Amino acid sequence: MTSNLLGISVTGLRVAQSNLSITGHNIANASVEGYSRQAVNSITNPATLKGGGYVGNGVNVASIERITNGFVTEQLRVDTSLFNDLEAYNENIDQLDRLLSDPSTGLSSGLESFFSSMQNGADDPTSIPSRQLIISESKNLADKFNTIFARLDVINDGVDNFISSAVSQINSLVNNVAQLNQRISDAIGAGGGSQPNDLLDQRDEAIRNLSQLVAVQSYEQGFGQVNVVMNSGQNLVVGTEARTISLVTSDQDARKLDVVFENGDSNIVITDQISGGELGGLLRFQNSIMDQTYNELGRIAIVMADTFNEIHTQGINLDNEFGRNFFYDVNDGLVSRNRVVGNSNNSTPNDRIISLNIENSAEIGADDYEVAVESGGLFRITNLTSGEEVLTSVLTGVLPQRVEFDGLELVFEGGTFRAGDSFKLLPTRSGARDFSSEILNASSIAFGSPLVTDASIGNIGSGSINQGELLALDDTDGNPLPLFATSGQMSPPLVVQFTSENTYEILDNSNPGNPVSLVPPIRNQRYIVGSDNLLFSTDQGETLVQSNGDLVGLPAGRTPVTGGGALINGYPAEAITITQTFDTPGVAPITNTVFSAINATARETASLLNNVSGVTATAFTYAEITDTASLSRTTPLQISLNGEDLIEYEYDALSASFIVSSTVPDPSVSEDDFNDYLADRINSNAALSARGIFALAAVDPISGISELRITAPEGDDLQITLEADAGGPSTLNVSDGSNPVVTLTGAGAGNTSAIAVGGEIDIRLSDNVTLGTFPPNSLLFGDTSSPTFALSTYLGIQASIQGVPSIGDTFTLGFNNDAASDNRNALAMSDLQNRTTINGGTTSYSDSYSSLVETVGIETASSRSNKEASERVLDEITRLRDSISSVNLDEEASNLIRYEQMFSANAQVISVARDLFDRLINSF
């Protein structure tokens, strides 16, 4: 009986002791992260049947369990991953946000002060100090670009460091979990199924720590072990086995790191699949906003350098030389090659040279691309941001091969390209690093325009010419245009000469004493009073076809028509085919065929041609009358032009007949006077003037022979008829100015000798328009296969004339020497500040920068609020976990008292048992 009571009290003591020690354990671990409070589960011992009933046998410790909730633990991990992802992202983007907006590091202030200095320079173009200021401000601007780039690199390197430390932490935690798995299953085995609470806590805490770094999930595997798997599906822990992830240099881009999952011999790149945790946030930051910032900033640098250089190199400096590059050359060989990164898995030998040029900076985007070579030399270029394929083509095997896309030009320069080779194209990545100011001294800043125009002081009309502008120095293929190809001069200088009130020609003025035709000529141009008359073609691809055929004008072999009859120009009927092609692939060319009628005037054929889109045809006819000295100033002398009689007759009372008017000079005395008379008659004839026909009496500059020059500016045939004495050798010669003369001979009264001179046609063909004829060797236009058949008319300059010029007025265009005060190019450079040059011509430099700042700002703000939200969620779940599992010291204190009392009570029972025992002993 006593022993039973003693036994029962001892069990109570034991349970009280257990409870006390667990309470102590709880108090001692109150501040340990991840510790779950423990509690003792006691159960009553089975009772013993004794006589009247079951007598209890005290109490026993059934188990010690930790108070925890699996769902909450799992949720805590998820929220931890999310929060740490957002926090890592936010911490880094915050740096970007400050960097881009800081007045001392941001680009805005640099752009502002640079353009201010440029305007100062334009205000006072001869001032050396203000030019010096431009140089120092341009260096400051370059510093800004470079500094931002360097700071971006610092941030990026910092992120790289974080990533590598995260990866090593992950590996050590993963090991930790695997070891704990081992120990836990051992402990469970040794404890006969008892849960090793403290080890379980440690493992939960290790997995929680892991979820701070990367999102993971865990599941029970049996024997108390858990497996840990990444969201991307890779098992990090399988039972007691730990797997490793590591960082390697990316195959695609040696400047980047890839996270790989080590899977035996083969490594799997999982960079793109990693999500959550610090690692997920860092990778997301690096591959989204960081790349975007590098690229956008680089694009501003590239476009600025390119557009500035373009304008600066079109200006002239104080030394009368064209400006050199103001900023770095965006297509410098090394810079272009550095834009292409070869995949490290490309086939050997690694002898490929490939470069990426900026073809049209306005069109470039801020995206990266990939070129992949496939079998058969097929290659594809893919935009890595949008995933779109931008170009598919085939390697011809002929190097260098060039392809253009999105404002860029990819050049396969050399080496062997094999299937499977791939290259990453980073068009703008390093733009901000490469940006530099190339201007060395003040006088080499090109403020002036190379073109200067002048209205001759002798002009009688009120025409004026504008200052003119340079459009381009190079043709579409990048070859220098001849006009400014020679330093310090314009080759040739040009003169605009008005041949009548409404026609002009533009001539080579190298020798002002004898301006000569340009090749191809600019002649018979229409002048329209009341509008700005642009002098030159602005179409870079425009060509001119002249009527160089054998039957044009008044060719050798044509004979006069005597005694009346049809006057024809002898032009053949031909088929003229005009083909317009399009740059856009897949668009079929448009072909138009025009048939010139037999004997059609140049005017008629030109009119037909003008109906075709892309064609501007102008026709004119030129004829000369010479050698009139043999004509006698007597009846029946008559010379007519297009049916209009030129020799006046008057009634003579003496002979009661019409005789040659006394106002007609005698050609045998002075051909010049006779020609003057004919010219006056033609110029004052209403019918001829109605067709624009005019004449000038002059002397041939080479032979010195007097001549009457007749022009029909619309290309009408010029029909010249002579009626003269048959007796003497009464003749005159007609020519078209280049072919041999045709002689008209007097054949007596009523018998005429006549000839028709045909006109020429100048056909201007727009870019991508070509002209062919049937037969191919045209009698109108010459050999269509000749290399000089269609010549470019693009000179790269433009100027306009306004007002009312008079015949004979001249305007010159020449090289702008010693123009120290010319600030036209400086103004053009200043204007770049607000010109929309970026992103397909939609934003300016500073707008582009602002939008970058805004993008980063918005991203920062949203990541901050996301982070804060996830922090609240994490706080909530942490609170819930703490509320369930964490130790409350007050609770433990009360437990302490409770179990102390229980202990005392049980001790008291022992003492009662002893008393009972003593009493029994003493009774004997």
Added chain:
Amino acid sequence: MRISSTQIFNIANNSIADANQALIKTQEQLSTGRRVLTPSDDPVATTKILSITRELSDVEQYQRNIDTAKNNLVLEETLLDGVTNVILRMQELAIQAGNTATLSENEYISLANEVDARLDELTNLVNSQNSNGDYIFGGYKSKEAPFSGNINSGFRYDGDEGQKFIKVARNTTVAASDSGKKIFVDIDSAQNTFNTAASVSNRAVPPAIISIGNVIDQDAYDEFYPEDIIITFNEDSNIVPAGKNFTARERSTGRVISADQVYSPGTEIQLEGISFRIGGNPTSGIPGTPGDQFFVQSTKKQDILTTVARFSEAMKSYDGSNDSRDSISKIVAATIANISNAQTSVLETVSTLGARYNTLDSTEALHLDTKLVSQELLSLLRDVNYSEAATKLSAQSLVLEAAQAAFIRVSRLTLFSQL
């Protein structure tokens, strides 16, 4: 709900940290005076702030440009005032000189002396330089004096038609200079006259020169006008004995005016009522290639210096004869007309200067308005509202103090202290 001891401390930590953070932010806003400290504080406002800041900086630069333009215009106007004064005096002198009935040779000489002195003054005025040493009436060619010559040789304009523009607003430029050609050369003349020039393709080294020349027989020249003359040096063998010789032709028709004239350097050449001299050793022609060429370009315009110089010349050559009295009357009449044309030209320029000045003033006023509005907007977007921020600051410090006090209270409540 069960509360653990960790929770009590965590709650206190978090709330104190939050309160601290908010307080620091407000403090930073107050001490910098800016509401938006980083773009993320208000990304949309940031873009506006950047563009307004840029606009303000632009406007400030435009104001500086306007100042520069105004300085240029004021200087030009001052000089043109000086020119006008000379012109007015010249008009008086010309009217005085028209008094052919009473003036003696000596009086003409003294008149001519004053005209010469005024001509010097005028020459200095039209060749004025600015503080950079640029000739302000030379167009773009501002490094060389634009007007060369003297009373004997006549005058020539070597500048160009260039005009400097200054940017005073985003899409507005204002002319800040005028070429001497426009003001002083491009002046309608009462008589037909001419300019001379050597061809740029001449090959002689040193280049042969042609003098400015003058009209000696106005009637003969008027008949020839408006033709130009080209003088071409021929092959030496054209004359016997062989030597340098030239042919003069009409430019438009190529007709010969005077063939194969023997050339001796510096002798006067007279053609169609005008005279000029060619000096130096022009290159002779060779078969197929003409020699050096010189141009006589007819014009109905005469620069103001030549007008004055011709007036002076005429008075100096007065010899009291009836012929010279007639000739001086004609010259005086022409001079009065030309000077008045010159005056018109100068006054026209002065009035355009005034117009430009007005444009500058109104543009400046517009800039000032823009600046004011922009600054207000900028402050609205960027600057902190002090009263609001101060209130916020005290509220936030109250929160912080409360959090701290509450924590101290709560943390004292522990059962262990009772054991």
